[in-house]
Amino acid sequence: MQDHIAELLRTALTQVAAGPFPSLEQPDRIGIERTRDASHGDFASNVAMASAKSARANPRQIAEAIVAALPNSPQVEKVEIAGPGFINFFLTSDAATAVVGQVLDAGEAYGRAAAPSGRKVMVEYVSANPNGPLHVGHGRGAALGDCVANLLEAAGHSVGREYYVNDAGRQMDILAASIWVRYLELHQVTVAFPTGGYQGEYVREIARNLEQSHGDRFVHSGAAIVNGIGHDAPAGDKDAFVDALIAKMKTLLGEGFAIVHAAGLDSQLADIRDDLEGFGIVYDRWFSEASLVQDGAVEHALDRLKASGHTAERDGALWLKSSEMGDEKDRVLVRANGAYTYFATDIAYHLNKLERGFDTLVNVWGADHHGYIARMRAAIEALTGSDEALVVRLSQFVSLFRAGEKVGMSTRAGEFVTLRELRGEVGVDAARFFYVMRSSDQPLDFDLALATSQSNDNPVYYIQYAHARICSVLQQATDAGIHFDAMTGRGALARLTEPHETAVMGLLATFPERVEQAAAQYSPNIVANALRDVAEQFHSYYNAHRFLLPDDPELTQARLTLVVAVRQVLANGLGLLGVSAPESM
RNA sequence: GUCCCGGUAGCUCAGUUGGAUAGAGCAAGCGCCUCCUAAGCGCUAGGUCGCAGGUUCGACUCCUGCUCGGGACGCCA
Numbered sequence: 001m002q003d004h005i006a007e008l009l010r011t012a013l014t015q016v017a018a019g020p021f022p023s024l025e026q027p028d029r030i031g032i033e034r035t036r037d038a039s040h041g042d043f044a045s046n047v048a049m050a051s052a053k054s055a056r057a058n059p060r061q062i063a064e065a066i067v068a069a070l071p072n073s074p075q076v077e078k079v080e081i082a083g084p085g086f087i088n089f090f091l092t093s094d095a096a097t098a099v100v101g102q103v104l105d106a107g108e109a110y111g112r113a114a115a116p117s118g119r120k121v122m123v124e125y126v127s128a129n130p131n132g133p134l135h136v137g138h139g140r141g142a143a144l145g146d147c148v149a150n151l152l153e154a155a156g157h158s159v160g161r162e163y164y165v166n167d168a169g170r171q172m173d174i175l176a177a178s179i180w181v182r183y184l185e186l187h188q189v190t191v192a193f194p195t196g197g198y199q200g201e202y203v204r205e206i207a208r209n210l211e212q213s214h215g216d217r218f219v220h221s222g223a224a225i226v227n228g229i230g231h232d233a234p235a236g237d238k239d240a241f242v243d244a245l246i247a248k249m250k251t252l253l254g255e256g257f258a259i260v261h262a263a264g265l266d267s268q269l270a271d272i273r274d275d276l277e278g279f280g281i282v283y284d285r286w287f288s289e290a291s292l293v294q295d296g297a298v299e300h301a302l303d304r305l306k307a308s309g310h311t312a313e314r315d316g317a318l319w320l321k322s323s324e325m326g327d328e329k330d331r332v333l334v335r336a337n338g339a340y341t342y343f344a345t346d347i348a349y350h351l352n353k354l355e356r357g358f359d360t361l362v363n364v365w366g367a368d369h370h371g372y373i374a375r376m377r378a379a380i381e382a383l384t385g386s387d388e389a390l391v392v393r394l395s396q397f398v399s400l401f402r403a404g405e406k407v408g409m410s411t412r413a414g415e416f417v418t419l420r421e422l423r424g425e426v427g428v429d430a431a432r433f434f435y436v437m438r439s440s441d442q443p444l445d446f447d448l449a450l451a452t453s454q455s456n457d458n459p460v461y462y463i464q465y466a467h468a469r470i471c472s473v474l475q476q477a478t479d480a481g482i483h484f485d486a487m488t489g490r491g492a493l494a495r496l497t498e499p500h501e502t503a504v505m506g507l508l509a510t511f512p513e514r515v516e517q518a519a520a521q522y523s524p525n526i527v528a529n530a531l532r533d534v535a536e537q538f539h540s541y542y543n544a545h546r547f548l549l550p551d552d553p554e555l556t557q558a559r560l561t562l563v564v565a566v567r568q569v570l571a572n573g574l575g576l577l578g579v580s581a582p583e584s585m
Numbered sequence: 586g587u588c589c590c591g592g593u594a595g596c597u598c599a600g601u602u603g604g605a606u607a608g609a610g611c612a613a614g615c616g617c618c619u620c621c622u623a624a625g626c627g628c629u630a631g632g633u634c635g636c637a638g639g640u641u642c643g644a645c646u647c648c649u650g651c652u653c654g655g656g657a658c659g660c661c662a
Contacts, residue, residue, distance in 0.1 A: 046604060059642070086604075086605065129662065166662060169662055319660095328588070328658070329658090332660045335660040341660065346662095367657085369657085370590080371658050374588085437598090465622080468622075474621095476622095513601090536609085539626065540625095543617085585624065
């Protein structure tokens with residue numbers, strides 16, 4: 001409809017430029033927006049104001065000339081000039097009700113792009129280190145990433161979803177050492193648990209499983225272990241101590257180290273996968289960091305970086321001169337000891353994604369990765385000559401509130417609320433909706449009591465209830481012997497003239513635009529807001545009018561048709577967020 | 586110190602590419618179920634859009650400075 005109006009305006013502008021206002025220049029883009037107030041019509045344009053400068057005239061006079069030159073359209077009822085020079089378009093009722101047919105024809109596809117965009121987008125999300133269960137902060141990134149991927153698919157892009165598994169770094173070694181110490185405790189070998197280790201109960205569980213499958217294979221005496229590895233905090237440095245413990249473990253266990261390491265990795269990865277599946281999230285691929293090292297992808301990436309001329313060797317290490325590309329300092333790629341940094345393997349992963357044909361790489365990261373963005377931009381620029389392929393969405397921190405008390409979180413101390421616990425407490429629907437209903441730029445206060453309350457305080461139920469109510473109405477119709485017939489209803493849409501009905505149809509018409517906008521901005525909260533608006537307008541309509549009218553079968557069919565279209569839009573929107581659309585509540 | 590995000594109603598937050606009288610929910614107050622689900626609806630009240638300049642026909646929106654809150658600044662991942 002915007003396109004149609006824009007066309008009318010262009011025709012008129014050409015005439016105006018040829019006639020009364022010769023200096024008027026055609027604007028590149030004609031601003032047309034939906035009005036907020038029904039008294040301003042359905043659409044409004046500000047072209048007259050935007051053209052005031054080039055035409056060197058008062059906006060209202062220009063608007064009058066434009067309106068006089070506007071071609072007639074069967075879809076436009078009337079046109080008015082208002083305020084400082086807005087041109088307001090009032091649609092005919094046929095044009096307004098047409099959206100109901102469009103929704104029913106498109107069905108599940110309503111709100112989705114009509115044609116493929118040809119773009120290939122990779123969305124990488126969560127990618128938490130597999131050294132412990134996911135907590136509620138990861139949950140936000142999970143919900144956000146999954147919804148963004150859904151939105152990009154709706155926008156017509158070909159979308160990949162991946163979890164980058166950090167299975168090659170020090171953190172995983174620390175997990176292995178933590179498991180080993182717990183395992184030793186099972187064999188009455190007491191080694192003080194390292195301050196820098198992972199203390200969660202899940203570590204003991206992995207140790208017990210290891211003990212069951214491998215018996216005493218990894219047992220060594222306490223004296224042999226402690227010998228020469230220095231002191232833990234507070235007497236010594238806790239990081240140095242953990243590293244020394246890991247080194248000692250590798251020496252004593254030999255190939256056994258890999259078994260303990262794998263026991264930790266496999267168990268945590270399986271747990272995370274199960275957790276995310278329970279949250280409605282399924283990846284196309286779990287991409288191993290270690291595999292990049294093994295198959296030479298990291299060397300390949302480093303070669304590409306060196307060829308770009310953006311690297312330098314200094315102090316025995318290889319650096320990316322990222323400060324030349326917007327980063328605040330240069331970054332190490334290969335340490336003086338020859339080991340790749342996490343940054344280097346991550347660059348290799350990003351290059352891999354580009355080489356697989358993805359033109360846009362969306363990364364959903366926790367807000368604590370903010371400092372990492374500039375260097376990754378620099379890396380992408382060094383590889384491709386531009387950083388535009390990289391899109392980063394940060395998910396700001398989540399604070400949980402239980403009974404008004406803020407619940408603390410610390411992964412190392414093993415004190416955190418897990419995503420699994422959250423799902424158990426509030427359910428998948430409420431959790432997913434709460435996670436994405438706010439802008440991801442905004443820290444989230446997650447109120448557990450609110451998410452579980454079955455009251456009108458709870459926004460997710462408000463929307464689901466609208467859907468269930470419509471299902472209930474249709475059930476009531478069936479029970480009353482009214483056979484819903486969409487053909488009859490669509491033929492009678494002209495009967496829908498109540499302001500409530502006009503408002504509902506207007507929102508249905510806006511829905512695809514809002515989905516498109518949400519995709520363009522990687523912002524699922526826009527869909528959450530659109531859903532709330534539709535639900536609100538429906539509930540208001542429901543209270544103001546009855547749908548089942550025994551004395552007026554034609555109007556009954558028309559209203560049921562509208563309401564079925566509303567149900568379709570609610571279901572489509574909830575589907576984009578990964579929230580269920582219940583038929584009864 | 587540098588950089589990023591934020592500051593909008595008592596609280597939690599929307600606010601499209603710069604547009605008309607800045608919106609919603611909760612909380613507060615008053616109403617609405619012999620009627621398709623009251624998990625709902627209607628009405629009332631509530632504002633220096635952090636502060637000060639600038640850009641322009643027009644600024645919550647863009648620019649500059651300041652201020653307050655959160656975060657990031659490692660040869661960790």
